[in-house]
Amino acid sequence: MAFKYLLIFFLSLSFIMGCASVAQKKPDIYEIKVEEFSSSVKLLLSDINFLKEEILKVNAKRPSIQRIISEADSLWLKGDVVGANLELERALRISKDESALYLRLAHLRLEQELYKESKAFAARGLLNDRISSWEILLLNIYTKKQI
Amino acid sequence: MKDKRKGSIKIFVILLIIISLVFSIAYLTLLNSKVTNKLEGALWTLPAKLYSRPLELAEGSNINIKNILKELDLLSYEETRVIRNPGEYRLKDNTLEIFLKGFQNQNSGIYQVNIETKKIKEIKRADGISLDLIRLEPMAIGGLYPTHMQDRLLLDRSRIPKELIQMILLIEDKSFFEHKGICYRCIVRAFIENLKAQEIEQGGSTITQQLAKSLFFSSEKTYRRKIKEAIAAFFIEFHYSKEDILLAYINDVFITQSGNRAIHGFGLASQFFFGSSVENLSIDEMALLVGMLQGPSLYNPARNPKGAKKRRDLVLSILFNNSVLKNEEFNALISKPIRIIKPTYKSKSKYPYFSDLVTLDLKKNFKDQDLRSKGLQIFTSLDPLIQTLLEQSMVEGKQELLRKYGSKLDELQGAAIVVDTFSGEIKAAVGNINPTDFGFNRVINAIRPIGSLIKPFVYLTALRQHNKYNLSTIIDDTKLSVPISGSEVWEPSNFDKKYHGFVPLHKALWDSYNIASARLGLELGYDSIQDTFSNLGIEKNLPNYPSVFVGSFEMTPIEAIQAYQPIASGGFFAPLNAVREVKNLEGQMSLSFPYKIEQRFRTEPVYLLQFILKQTFVRGTARGFSDRKIEKWKVGGKTGTSDDQRDSWFIGYAGNYLALIWLGFDDNRKSPLTGRSGALQVWKKLITQLDPHASDLRTPSRIEYEWVDINDGLLSDKECRNSFLAPFIRGTQPKVVSEERKKCRVSRKISPSKIISKIREVIDN
Numbered sequence: 045m046a047f048k049y050l051l052i053f054f055l056s057l058s059f060i061m062g063c064a065s066v067a068q069k070k071p072d073i074y075e076i077k078v079e080e081f082s083s084s085v086k087l088l089l090s091d092i093n094f095l096k097e098e099i100l101k102v103n104a105k106r107p108s109i110q111r112i113i114s115e116a117d118s119l120w121l122k123g124d125v126v127g128a129n130l131e132l133e134r135a136l137r138i139s140k141d142e143s144a145l146y147l148r149l150a151h152l153r154l155e156q157e158l159y160k161e162s163k164a165f166a167a168r169g170l171l172n173d174r175i176s177s178w179e180i181l182l183l184n185i186y187t188k189k190q191i
Numbered sequence: 192m193k194d195k196r197k198g199s200i201k202i203f204v205i206l207l208i209i210i211s212l213v214f215s216i217a218y219l220t221l222l223n224s225k226v227t228n229k230l231e232g233a234l235w236t237l238p239a240k241l242y243s244r245p246l247e248l249a250e251g252s253n254i255n256i257k258n259i260l261k262e263l264d265l266l267s268y269e270e271t272r273v274i275r276n277p278g279e280y281r282l283k284d285n286t287l288e289i290f291l292k293g294f295q296n297q298n299s300g301i302y303q304v305n306i307e308t309k310k311i312k313e314i315k316r317a318d319g320i321s322l323d324l325i326r327l328e329p330m331a332i333g334g335l336y337p338t339h340m341q342d343r344l345l346l347d348r349s350r351i352p353k354e355l356i357q358m359i360l361l362i363e364d365k366s367f368f369e370h371k372g373i374c375y376r377c378i379v380r381a382f383i384e385n386l387k388a389q390e391i392e393q394g395g396s397t398i399t400q401q402l403a404k405s406l407f408f409s410s411e412k413t414y415r416r417k418i419k420e421a422i423a424a425f426f427i428e429f430h431y432s433k434e435d436i437l438l439a440y441i442n443d444v445f446i447t448q449s450g451n452r453a454i455h456g457f458g459l460a461s462q463f464f465f466g467s468s469v470e471n472l473s474i475d476e477m478a479l480l481v482g483m484l485q486g487p488s489l490y491n492p493a494r495n496p497k498g499a500k501k502r503r504d505l506v507l508s509i510l511f512n513n514s515v516l517k518n519e520e521f522n523a524l525i526s527k528p529i530r531i532i533k534p535t536y537k538s539k540s541k542y543p544y545f546s547d548l549v550t551l552d553l554k555k556n557f558k559d560q561d562l563r564s565k566g567l568q569i570f571t572s573l574d575p576l577i578q579t580l581l582e583q584s585m586v587e588g589k590q591e592l593l594r595k596y597g598s599k600l601d602e603l604q605g606a607a608i609v610v611d612t613f614s615g616e617i618k619a620a621v622g623n624i625n626p627t628d629f630g631f632n633r634v635i636n637a638i639r640p641i642g643s644l645i646k647p648f649v650y651l652t653a654l655r656q657h658n659k660y661n662l663s664t665i666i667d668d669t670k671l672s673v674p675i676s677g678s679e680v681w682e683p684s685n686f687d688k689k690y691h692g693f694v695p696l697h698k699a700l701w702d703s704y705n706i707a708s709a710r711l712g713l714e715l716g717y718d719s720i721q722d723t724f725s726n727l728g729i730e731k732n733l734p735n736y737p738s739v740f741v742g743s744f745e746m747t748p749i750e751a752i753q754a755y756q757p758i759a760s761g762g763f764f765a766p767l768n769a770v771r772e773v774k775n776l777e778g779q780m781s782l783s784f785p786y787k788i789e790q791r792f793r794t795e796p797v798y799l800l801q802f803i804l805k806q807t808f809v810r811g812t813a814r815g816f817s818d819r820k821i822e823k824w825k826v827g828g829k830t831g832t833s834d835d836q837r838d839s840w841f842i843g844y845a846g847n848y849l850a851l852i853w854l855g856f857d858d859n860r861k862s863p864l865t866g867r868s869g870a871l872q873v874w875k876k877l878i879t880q881l882d883p884h885a886s887d888l889r890t891p892s893r894i895e896y897e898w899v900d901i902n903d904g905l906l907s908d909k910e911c912r913n914s915f916l917a918p919f920i921r922g923t924q925p926k927v928v929s930e931e932r933k934k935c936r937v938s939r940k941i942s943p944s945k946i947i948s949k950i951r952e953v954i955d956n
């Protein structure tokens with residue numbers, strides 16, 4: 045008899061939790077409509093220099109990658125796009141998991157007017173597993189940028 | 192009459208003198224211009240040098256210590272108990288202590304790399320300061336040579352140690368700064384000695400004469416050559432300073448022969464014998480090289496170590512007698528054994544099949560003449576470790592096949608290539624199953640039918656049309672007859688000679704059914720498959736006959752791996768490339784080869800295809816790996832076998848690598864090998880040793896998983912027999928429930944353990 049009540053209790057509990065899990069379904073954060081954001085996001089879309097400033101603020105998770113990124117940023121700011129690109133690609137060979145790299149490569153290609161490549165780097169960056177909402181939003185700008 | 196004759200003779204003699212004078216002046220002018228031209232560098236052809244990728248050791252990176260030690264061995268590092276010199280290392284517990292030789296921005300010095308659970312935990316300098324990453328020097332893997340095959344590394348004055356200069360002068364030409372190119376005293380002494388011996392035994396040549404000989408003349412020992420040499424030496428001294436002459440000598444003197452490659456100058460010789468730059472040479476190493484000048488072959492330490500040591504000790508004793516060395520220094524130096532490294536490569540290149548790919552890339556941007564004469568430094572993407580593992584896998588793979596199938600496979604050939612899935616960088620290439628046999632490069636030249644390797648291209652075309660095709664779409668694998676011309680009919684058959692009826696798309700591909708594939712290809716049409724071909728980077732047009740869908744299509748290994756690169760990378764196309772950057776002689780950038788990535792396919796259809804290709808390892812022809820490995824590597828692949836088993840293919844990706852293996856005979860004869868029994872076995876060997884780590888990628892947002900039935904593709908359940916969890920693009924999941932599920936739902940019993948596991952599942956989510 046006790047077993048029967050226990051069974052009913054477990055069944056009810058599993059039913060309630062099952063319903064709760066359906067209700068908690070995560071929103072699809074990877075498909076952000078960047079156009080629907082605030083005015084500062086709209087500024088990111090329209091002002092490439094403002095966008096670059098924001099990109100350069102995104103750091104890598106691993107210190108070894110951040111060290112190469114710092115070198116690349118310094119070359120980039122001096123106008124040495126080729127040198128900066130070499131450093132970023134060097135870092136990409138060490139780790140393919142850093143959004144900071146895909147963001148920079150996407151922006152660098154955008155500056156070079158290589159639009160397909162810019163979109164491709166951003167799209168690949170979006171496939172990474174460990175990625176923040178801000179990085180997703182920034183990468184989305186490149187994949188959706190109308191050139 | 193007599194006077195007339197005398198007059199004629201006189202005129203003849205005068206004419207003869209004038210003609211001789213004219214010819215002499217012309218010859219001297221020519222020699223003079225030759226001297227100036229050559230010494231000013233116009234004729235110093237410097238071959239382009241090829242380098243592998245440098246290995247980066249970065250904090251937080253996954254590391255396989257066995258593979259690091261292999262790399263150190265390839266770079267001629269030596270394991271020691273106490274580290275004193277560049278090129279030495281020690282592995283104690285979890286710490287690798289290494290004295291880097293240094294290269295470009297990476298300083299030479301001692302570094303400690305702490306490794307824990309197969310990851311680099313910490314990197315420290317000798318003074319205890321923590322670093323994030325260090326870089327090993329790239330390996331010299333060959334060159335692009337002029338026809339005379341002379342090879343050298345030019346040194347400037349600042350890089351030449353003063354001890355080396357002092358040694359050269361003491362041994363070769365004590366009065367170098369006193370004479371004007373010719374040392375008459377030395378010539379007289381040598382002349383008398385040679386007269387006594389009735390042949391030329393001794394040279395009285397100064398450094399300037401030796402330079403003249405090396406630059407312009409053969410090694411033939413005649414008085415005529417000696418005179419020409421003396422004249423050229425005079426011109427050299429006339430035009431150049433003593434310092435310039437010495438520098439030219441140090442860069443040009445012939446040191447040794449390695450295969451058909453001639454090693455000139457101390458810069459390259461120190462790399463060749465000691466794997467070190469000339470600045471890092473010890474006194475005894477310098478003495479060894481200087482000792483070789485008198486007899487490059489006789490005193491070659493590789494061929495005649497005893498003779499080389501005797502000669503080195505003689506040089507050291509001359510230094511001692513001239514008070515350059517103190518007694519204790521001298522005694523310590525002569526007690527040192529001769530230690531030289533194994534030659535890195537003897538022919539034009541250590542990896543000629545890879546070098547061919549480099550040349551193909553470079554010829555698009557450089558003139559052949561410039562490649563062979565301007566001393567360019569070419570930094571390639573070759574990974575020496577992967578190359579070594581690939582070569583080993585090919586050799587061992589063939590040996591195993593020979594043991595299994597006997598001598599009928601004696602002449603079996605092969606080609607293999609490994610690329611980075613995302614960037615398309617070529618990491619390794621082998622154009623012959625015996626990698627040390629150079630010749631026909633099958634990677635780029637063997638055009639062969641690719642068998643079932645074509646099927647994923649057909650299925651990708653279908654999956655791109657996601658409103659029409661998903662993994663559960665039913666494909667017809669019943670008898671197919673296609674009229675091709677007149678009364679001729681083409682009727683494909685499956686490998687097992689059976690018809691499988693109506694099968695879901697996923698099963699049709701992972702079981703590689705020919706008839707289903709052909710029917711699907713015909714249904715999709717040539718144009719839509721041609722579009723997929725173009726996006727995959729296949730430059731050939733798809734022929735307009737149905738047998739192409741089951742494998743009669745021909746490709747070279749490099750074309751095939753290029754076509755799979757976008758599939759392996761999730762839809763991103765990158766043209767294959769073997770060169771990263773080219774620097775000029777001064778070390779400045781001449782040309783860089785940045786990544787060229789394009790998204791050619793949406794991630795979702797490629798994800799679906801990757802899921803099926805993964806099943807090759809889960810339940811298909813490549814099964815046998817543990818679930819842990821399959822997940823760690825994020826593996827996927829396809830076997831291919833052409834008609835009558837003339838070609839055995841396997842292509843597969845694991846971690847960041849995509850590797851292709853082809854086995855077959857050059858004369859296209861039948862073999863007992865299928866893709867599974869041949870090429871796959873070599874691929875398995877390679878990837879097992881490489882043990883790569885895949886990046887953590889998320890599932891594309893529009894992908895949802897459903898339990899479906901393996902055999903009919905309809906909705907099923909985890910608990911049901913023959914069910915498996917398959918991905919679908921949102922909204923394309925099957926809606927009909929399979930018969931199997933209906934049965935298993937009825938028969939399912941509720942047990943407490945099932946309830947607990949359900950609760951756990953809910954909590955976990």
